[in-house]
Amino acid sequence: MSAPARGDRVLLGPPGPVPSAAGRFGEFGGRFVPETLIPALEELEAEFRTAWSSEPFRSEFAGLLESYAGRPTPVTECHRLSDRLGVRLLLKREDLTHTGSHKINNVLGQALLARRMGKQRVIAETGAGQHGVATATAAALFGLDCVVFMGAVDVERQALNVFRMELLGAKVVPVSSGSATLKDAINDALRDWVATVESTHYCIGSVVGPHPYPWIVREFQRVVGDEAREQSRAILGGNDPDVVVACVGGGSNAIGTFAGFLDTRSRLVGVEAGGLGLESGKHGASLARGVPGVLHGARSLYLQDEHGQILEAHSISAGLDYPGVGPEHAELAASGRAEYHDATDEEALSGLVLLSQTEGIVPALEPAHAIGWLAREVGKKIPLGSTVVVTLSGRGDKDAEQVAQRLGAELNK
Amino acid sequence: MNLEKEFRAKRDAGRKLLVPYVTGGLGGRWTDVVRAVADAGADAIEVGIPFSDPVMDGTTIQEASQRALEIGATPAGIISELKTIDVHVPLVVMTYYNPVAHAGHERFANALKASGVDGAIVPDLPLDELGSWAVAADAADIETVLLAAPNTTGERLAAICARSRGFVYGVALMGVTGERDHLTKQAGTMGARCKAATDRPVLLGVGISNASQAVEAASSADGVIVGSALVRRLLDGGGPDEAAAFVAQLRAGLDQRIG
Numbered sequence: 176m177s178a179p180a181r182g183d184r185v186l187l188g189p190p191g192p193v194p195s196a197a198g199r200f201g202e203f204g205g206r207f208v209p210e211t212l213i214p215a216l217e218e219l220e221a222e223f224r225t226a227w228s229s230e231p232f233r234s235e236f237a238g239l240l241e242s243y244a245g246r247p248t249p250v251t252e253c254h255r256l257s258d259r260l261g262v263r264l265l266l267k268r269e270d271l272t273h274t275g276s277h278k279i280n281n282v283l284g285q286a287l288l289a290r291r292m293g294k295q296r297v298i299a300e301t302g303a304g305q306h307g308v309a310t311a312t313a314a315a316l317f318g319l320d321c322v323v324f325m326g327a328v329d330v331e332r333q334a335l336n337v338f339r340m341e342l343l344g345a346k347v348v349p350v351s352s353g354s355a356t357l358k359d360a361i362n363d364a365l366r367d368w369v370a371t372v373e374s375t376h377y378c379i380g381s382v383v384g385p386h387p388y389p390w391i392v393r394e395f396q397r398v399v400g401d402e403a404r405e406q407s408r409a410i411l412g413g414n415d416p417d418v419v420v421a422c423v424g425g426g427s428n429a430i431g432t433f434a435g436f437l438d439t440r441s442r443l444v445g446v447e448a449g450g451l452g453l454e455s456g457k458h459g460a461s462l463a464r465g466v467p468g469v470l471h472g473a474r475s476l477y478l479q480d481e482h483g484q485i486l487e488a489h490s491i492s493a494g495l496d497y498p499g500v501g502p503e504h505a506e507l508a509a510s511g512r513a514e515y516h517d518a519t520d521e522e523a524l525s526g527l528v529l530l531s532q533t534e535g536i537v538p539a540l541e542p543a544h545a546i547g548w549l550a551r552e553v554g555k556k557i558p559l560g561s562t563v564v565v566t567l568s569g570r571g572d573k574d575a576e577q578v579a580q581r582l583g584a585e586l587n588k
Numbered sequence: 589m590n591l592e593k594e595f596r597a598k599r600d601a602g603r604k605l606l607v608p609y610v611t612g613g614l615g616g617r618w619t620d621v622v623r624a625v626a627d628a629g630a631d632a633i634e635v636g637i638p639f640s641d642p643v644m645d646g647t648t649i650q651e652a653s654q655r656a657l658e659i660g661a662t663p664a665g666i667i668s669e670l671k672t673i674d675v676h677v678p679l680v681v682m683t684y685y686n687p688v689a690h691a692g693h694e695r696f697a698n699a700l701k702a703s704g705v706d707g708a709i710v711p712d713l714p715l716d717e718l719g720s721w722a723v724a725a726d727a728a729d730i731e732t733v734l735l736a737a738p739n740t741t742g743e744r745l746a747a748i749c750a751r752s753r754g755f756v757y758g759v760a761l762m763g764v765t766g767e768r769d770h771l772t773k774q775a776g777t778m779g780a781r782c783k784a785a786t787d788r789p790v791l792l793g794v795g796i797s798n799a800s801q802a803v804e805a806a807s808s809a810d811g812v813i814v815g816s817a818l819v820r821r822l823l824d825g826g827g828p829d830e831a832a833a834f835v836a837q838l839r840a841g842l843d844q845r846i847g
Binding site: 205 | 639640641642644646647650654657662663664685688690691711713715716717734735736737738739740741744748759762763764
């Protein structure tokens with residue numbers, strides 16, 4: 176690799192709050208894993224603790240974010256859509272990063288950690304394929320072997336990303352157990368890791384999983400919020416936005432965004448996948464309808480039946496199709512610092528079309544939920560005239576085929 | 589019955605301990621399978637309470653769990669059926685933490701006790717997270733068996749052995765459950781390390797697939813747990829007779845080695 180840029184343009188704020196020694200955010204979090212994984216999690220925690228307070232590590236990370244991922248990403252003021260909705264809307268443009276979503280931020284940080292720990296192989300789970308593509312990208316950049324686990328259903332609906340991962344040299348393993356989506360991909364990644372932990376780093380893509388992952392991923396994603404805060408202040412005459420909105424599956428783009436605004440007076444809103452509507456039972460709204468439980472190593476809120484079996488989530492967007500949520504979100508909801516709502520599949524689709532046709536920006540289906548929710552709630556939960564920052568976590572190319580199937584006929588009318 | 593007392597007595601009498609695993613709720617005759625393997629020479633029986641997301645399990649137990657759930661198995665249902673099983677050896681349930689947490693620690697522990705269960709294995713509840721489950725289990729006299737892995741450090745292994753009840757479950761390889769062609773070298777090392785760390789009975793499990801592997805593994809420990817190899821026979825259509833025949837083979841191997 177050539178000498179990285181110094182990363183001076185990247186607004187990497189100081190490290191954020193450290194969770195308790197047991198990895199708890201309030202009553203959520205923890206480390207509920209088979210004994211075999213304990214040594215690796217302890218090693219990872221120690222490595223991250225040292226690295227994250229080390230100036231050389233931080234500047235190498237910032238350098239990669241700048242010279243490789245294309246940070247800082249801009250904040251774009253949406254004049255036409257603002258007029259249409261009756262708010263002042265700013266978009267944090269994670270869709271403009273290399274690989275097209277915020278996932279690259281976390282992956283570059285974890286690749287640096289893997290290298291520090293001398294791990295030659297990385298594994299990852301992916302839903303929409305964005306985290307898989309980002310991991311495959313970082314693996315290629317760092318010369319690491321890469322295996323990505325992906326639900327068989329998602330392999331079907333995200334064929335383009337499967338090809339991208341393979342092109343980047345990664346092996347994609349379709350997972351057909353359970354619901355064959357993101358949850359099951361994480362199960363199989365964990366099973367692989369139990370067998371390979373001494374040579375392999377598990378590059379988790381969201382703020383889920385056992386301690387220290389929710390903390391690490393939040394810290395690597397907080398650049399989104401740190402940048403957005405400074406950039407929106409510059410646009411808003413030194414003021415913070417009234418509302419900050421991001422979509423929530425596992426919750427990494429939202430937690431990264433919120434991290435930059437936690438100590439401001441901005442309202443923080445996470446938008447979950449409403450699927451076919453909360454009443455239908457087919458959704459991914461674990462903050463709204465989940466109950467406390469333990470899955471994938473952490474206590475958080477999960478969709479489950481009366482016997483404690485985890486339920487399948489449903490969402491038009493593979494990236495939000497997860498029956499749980501990161502433990503820090505569960506705590507932010509419990510403390511009331513953040514509020515969580517949902518947008519349905521249909522609302523996400525109309526959000527996608529709305530942003531495409533008013534601003535010339537085609538969002539991924541995941542952040543389209545945030546746009547769709549905002550469009551629905553202006554004048555209701557969002558007062559007219561509010562200043563609003565929405566994190567546009569990724570671009571819509573990966574969803575073009577699926578959206579074409581859903582909307583093609585309609586658009587041609 | 590007290591699992592540890594039972595195991596210590598048998599071990600001290602020179603017997604190698606054999607614990608077959610049966611997925612609860614797998615087919616209408618699963619309780620007959622439990623009875624049959626008890627009669628065939630098991631020293632305790634591990635009954636799996638299926639969970640939707642069994643991350644410590646390979647494909648065989650995953651499939652068994654999924655099939656059992658599809659035909660309506662529930663934790664409460666399985667625990668209540670266990671009450672009807674009157675065998676002469678201890679029963680130990682194996683499940684994941686979420687169904688336990690969902691039911692509530694005390695409620696779950698008390699339900700187990702009321703059904704005559706003596707121990708519990710919860711592989712995703714490591715030492716550091718035992719917390720209030722251990723309190724509830726101890727109070728209900730349910731022995732919580734802890735797992736130690738090949739990469740567990742010495743200091744931690746000592747702590748695990750000290751907190752484990754019933755016996756110490758040494759994971760015989762780096763990986764999830766499932767049959768393997770050969771026993772790894774890690775099995776012998778695991779057995780020896782656990783034995784050096786504790787006087788409690790030490791059983792090895794995960795990957796032990798046939799009588800000769802059981803004998804080999806038991807040479808470094810007090811006994812073995814055999815799951816996937818038995819469950820595969822059930823998935824392939826076998827019933828109590830096939831299960832009993834397989835367990836009898838394991839028993840004969842272990843006894844011969846002693847004799």
